[in-house]
Amino acid sequence: MSSVTFYGLLGSLLVGLGLYGVIVGVGALRKILAFNLLGSGVFLLFGVIAQRGAGAGFAGDPVPQALVITGLVVAFAATALAVGLLVRLGEGVGLDDVEDALASESGLSPAQPAKPKPDQMGVEKASIEQGSTLSVVRPMTADSSGSSGLATSAGESA
CATH class of the missing domain: 1.10.287.3510 (Helix Hairpins)
Structure with a gap:
């Protein structure tokens, strides 16, 4: 060969x-x-x-x-x-x-269960209707007018 x-x-x-x-x-x-x-x-x-x-x-x-x-x-x-x-x-x-x-x-369980970090990367929870939530991403810094230009909550834009 x-x-x-x-x-x-x-x-x-x-x-x-x-x-x-x-x-x-x-x-x-x-x-x-x-x-x-x-x-x-x-x-x-x-x-x-x-x-x-x-x-x-x-x-x-x-x-x-x-x-x-x-x-x-x-x-x-x-x-x-x-x-x-x-x-x-x-x-x-x-x-x-x-x-x-x-x-x-x-499939193995980790030594400690991981805890979510809610404030990491600017993620917060916005309430929409009875008990349901929506994750909203906000930038860490805003421009001089205070608006971020991203969607802030259910359907609104800044």
Whole structure:
């Protein structure tokens, strides 16, 4: 078995495992990791295609190699953004750190129950009708006129 065939099969295996993880994954972090695994398999397959497309004794085709390098940078940035949003979402619902979020995704109970922070990020509760509430986001600082320009409560704008 040649090295090109081996890497082609390995890339196909990574794509298959990543696709399985995206479809069957339970938590958001696992789906992000599975998506990265799928992307790594695709990049490996692009590299194999670049090597197979080259003639005998020549270097690989530079176009798929450039696509792989660009894709790696974009994949890293997208992963960093997705994990950052996941951490921010965890903070927004009252989880203190990522370990609590991972414990809640896996079904394990965290050591201490997380307490929501109602004043975090300017979120307050506005009463609408008998017992129902609406979360309203207000900026931490207002302009000189005192209005924020955002919706302040049920249907009103400042």
